[in-house]
Amino acid sequence: MDKADSISTARQNLSDYLRLNSLRNTQERNLLLDAIYSTDTAVSAEELSRQMSKESRTRISRATVYNNLKLFEDAGLVRKVFLDDRVLFERTDRSKGVIRLVCGSCGKTTEMNNDKVRRQIMEMRTRRFNSTSWVLTVYGMCSKCASDLRKKQSKLNKIHKDKK
Numbered sequence: 001m002d003k004a005d006s007i008s009t010a011r012q013n014l015s016d017y018l019r020l021n022s023l024r025n026t027q028e029r030n031l032l033l034d035a036i037y038s039t040d041t042a043v044s045a046e047e048l049s050r051q052m053s054k055e056s057r058t059r060i061s062r063a064t065v066y067n068n069l070k071l072f073e074d075a076g077l078v079r080k081v082f083l084d085d086r087v088l089f090e091r092t093d094r095s096k097g098v099i100r101l102v103c104g105s106c107g108k109t110t111e112m113n114n115d116k117v118r119r120q121i122m123e124m125r126t127r128r129f130n131s132t133s134w135v136l137t138v139y140g141m142c143s144k145c146a147s148d149l150r151k152k153q154s155k156l157n158k159i160h161k162d163k164k
């Protein structure tokens, strides 16, 4: 599932939850949800509040952010992470971690599953560090770019041959 998909799934889940509980679906709520679902790390309410104020140019109070985070938590969309004395929030669909494949040529990003890799990361011991989630990025070339490159190369080879 790519980022756009996971944001739209989260939005759908939020709107279902709000409807079930007779709550209003506000622009603010959706923006906050988008902000959390666009980031791959756990973030604090302060950071979210700052980011939202910057992006939407409207002042969103920390209290509003906290209230909505509580609501997202109840809706199962967000989870609290305790790091030392800080409380952070992260999207719940990140629980198992992500293996991301990035094409270095066109930038296309896809995600994949590999249970063996997942298990190894879960079993990995981190010294003096409490890991909460992970993202593994694998760089390479997508099949479309690889085939484009092959076509380009064979065209160049043909031109080269014709010249002889």
Ligand SMILES: [Zn+2]
Residues within 6 Å of the ligand: 103, 104, 105, 106, 107, 108, 141, 142, 143, 144, 145, 146
């Ligand atoms: Zn590509």
